[in-house]
Amino acid sequence: MAALWFGSLVLLSCPLWVRAYPSGAPTGACEDMMPRHMGVTPQTSRPPYTLLTDAAVYSPGKPITVTIVGPDYRGLLLEARAPGRLSALGTWQLPPPDTRFLECSGNSRGAVTHANINLKGNSTVFSWRPPDTTGPVYFMATVAEQRTVFWLNIRSGLLFRAPVSGLGLASATKGVAPEVPLLSAALCWIVCKTLL
Structure with missing residues (x-):
């Protein structure tokens, strides 16, 4: 009888060992970008993903388009940051299908994450609105091809603030x-x- 109870206890606790987040990253992942997939570590190989932007410069309030280019993926966490800072910067606009906002750094639209494990691909385009800041910014992502295969801290190139006109x-x-x-x-x- 004791063996039956022990076996039941082990089976009931198994879901805790393989916990993942099919409806999006937890807010605890905002700073370190690490998925909380139990028992899984990030890939150490070069990521097959690239973060592309539609501009090399930004102007406060003018949206920037960001695309994760590479194989189809199921999970993501995407933020904008300033060099040397861990906090999310700016606000994301209406998230594409199968994604949602994630509150990071006290900003309810500070990051974007997956809303489900449906496939997302190169046609999934994100729109980010820069704040009124003067320094360079970049985009940082964690991309999960599947629950056990993900790449951490994929970075875009730096975007610099557009020169302020108005002296003429x-x-x-x-x-x-x-x-x-x-x-x-x-x-x-x-x-x-x-x-x-």
């Missing part, structure tokens, strides 16, 4: 003189002054 005049499309760089305007003024 208003643009011609608004019915005013076109923008003129400050240096050109100053040189023109000096040349005109010496000729007069």
Whole structure:
């Protein structure tokens, strides 16, 4: 009888050993990007995934498109970060099908994760809205091909803030003189002054 009880106890505890997160990463994964798949470690090989963006520069409030390029995958955790920081930066826009927002760094839209284990692929495109910051940013992802096969800390290239314009005049499309760089305007003024 004792063996039967012990066997039942072992069978009931088995689901705890293989715990995974089919409906998305837990908030505890925000900083280290580590899935909480019990008994599984990240792949050490070069990831078959790349994070591509539609721009090399960003402007506060102007959306940036991010795509995870590579084989189909089932799970993900995607954040934007500043170099040297572990906190999520900016906000994600409407998540694509089979994904959802994840609250990270106190931001309810600070990251995107999977909503289920349906396949996602190169057609899954994410939209991120940068905050009003001045430093470079990059995207960081953990991508799970399946529960036991995942790559940690996949990084995009750095994106730099677009130069702030406004030192010149208003643009011609608004019915005013076109923008003129400050240096050109100053040189023109000096040349005109010496000729007069």
